[in-house]
Amino acid sequence: MVQKCNFCVETLCTMTKGGSLYKAQRTPSDYIAAILELSSLVVRHQHRLLLYWDFLYHLMPDGWRFRRACDTVHRFTADVVQRRHQALNRLGREAWLKSKQGKTVDFIDILLLAKDEDGQDLSEEDIAAEADTFMFEGHDTTASGLSWVLYNLACHPEYQERCREEIKDLMRDKESEEIEWEYLSQMPFCTMCIKDSLRLHPPVTAVSRRCTEDIKLPDGRVLPKGNVCLISIYGTHHNPAVWPEPQVYNPHRFDPENSKNKPPLAFMPFSAGPRNCIGQNFAMAEMKVVLALTLLRFAVRLDESRPVRRKPELILRSENGLWLHLEPLGPSHESRPPAMYS
Numbered sequence: 001m002v003q004k005c006n007f008c009v010e011t012l013c014t015m016t017k018g019g020s021l022y023k024a025q026r027t028p029s030d031y032i033a034a035i036l037e038l039s040s041l042v043v044r045h046q047h048r049l050l051l052y053w054d055f056l057y058h059l060m061p062d063g064w065r066f067r068r069a070c071d072t073v074h075r076f077t078a079d080v081v082q083r084r085h086q087a088l089n090r091l092g093r094e095a096w097l098k099s100k101q102g103k104t105v106d107f108i109d110i111l112l113l114a115k116d117e118d119g120q121d122l123s124e125e126d127i128a129a130e131a132d133t134f135m136f137e138g139h140d141t142t143a144s145g146l147s148w149v150l151y152n153l154a155c156h157p158e159y160q161e162r163c164r165e166e167i168k169d170l171m172r173d174k175e176s177e178e179i180e181w182e183y184l185s186q187m188p189f190c191t192m193c194i195k196d197s198l199r200l201h202p203p204v205t206a207v208s209r210r211c212t213e214d215i216k217l218p219d220g221r222v223l224p225k226g227n228v229c230l231i232s233i234y235g236t237h238h239n240p241a242v243w244p245e246p247q248v249y250n251p252h253r254f255d256p257e258n259s260k261n262k263p264p265l266a267f268m269p270f271s272a273g274p275r276n277c278i279g280q281n282f283a284m285a286e287m288k289v290v291l292a293l294t295l296l297r298f299a300v301r302l303d304e305s306r307p308v309r310r311k312p313e314l315i316l317r318s319e320n321g322l323w324l325h326l327e328p329l330g331p332s333h334e335s336r337p338p339a340m341y342s
């Protein structure tokens with residue numbers, strides 16, 4: 001089941017936690033389960049007007065589950081930060097930095113060494129809060145984005161094949177099978193496929209913003225200053241005035257020639273403006289690498305017996321997961337009998 005894959009958690013954990021993830025008491029699957037639970041609880045909370053008041057919500061079973069899931073997530077991160085901090089204190093700054101030579105200095109390391117504007121170390125709580133933000137914003141979103149790209153390419157074998165050819169051409173005569181940074185800018189068709197998937201199935205379907213001034217709409221009505229508005233990314237990406245046949249997956253929409261005259265905010269899977277997604281380049285890189293390595297090794301096919309129904313929670317999911325078959329490709333690139341890798 002691709003949508004619940006651990007890939008993105010592991011990448012982010014390596015990025016944010018430098019491999020000490022597995023030493024934490026709580027396992028990544030507890031963490032993933034808690035994130036998934038929070039994601040559905042938040043949406044359920046929003047849909048129940050009577051539970052608007054926090055004191056009422058926290059008396060209900062959902063409120064209790066919400067607190068328990070938050071606790072799991074917070075403790076997971078706090079454990080890791082605490083261990084690192086202890087190691088830093090035990091060794092001292094110089095020896096600790098030396099111990100990192102030749103290894104990756106990750107997000108938590110940087111925060112542990114950072115000073116605030118008054119020259120003070122950041123507290124463990126601040127570091128954990130930053131790590132939680134990145135983990136929450138970064139793993140489920142990318143997992144959803146990736147799952148839908150693979151799904152859309154499974155629905156359109158002709159685009160899948162063209163992506164595979166592009167990657168094979170790129171990797172031809174290369175010694176290593178790893179995807180290097182510079183290759184990422186040399187995958188135009190794969191990028192177009194990812195983009196139209198992010199349009200058709202945006203992982204984050206809406207964002208909210210408070211109006212800092214009165215906003216006059218084209219029909220003359222005014223959104224008063226101070227109001228909080230929900231801006232639908234999904235709706236924007238399905239606006240037929242901008243995207244003809246919006247329900248159709250068509251990577252050619254993102255051909256430079258075809259996207260020339262599109263309004264700049266017609267496509268905004270990572271939101272826009274000063275609070276847009278800080279991780280968008282990283283997310284695009286992750287998706288390209290996974291797509292490339294998957295398509296080089298496997299043919300991705302739909303599982304016809306499990307229909308897909310979109311389920312908008314905090315992240316766009318599919319009701320019963322996204323089930324795909326991965327058929328290993330032989331050296332001559334002919335698919336062998338399907339192995340079940342759903």
Ligand code: HEM
Binds near residue numbers: 137138275
């Ligand atoms: C396909 C993957 C991703 C999508 C679609 C996505 C989408 C978004 C969107 C729409 C926002 C704005 C939320 C808002 O305005 O309320 C956002 C914010 C954010 N994203 Fe992403 N994101 C993705 C991946 C990532 C990754 C990989 C990271 C970190 C490594 C990340 C870190 C963040 C952070 C920290 C914010 C908050 C920025 C702020 O408030 O200033 N995101 N993301």
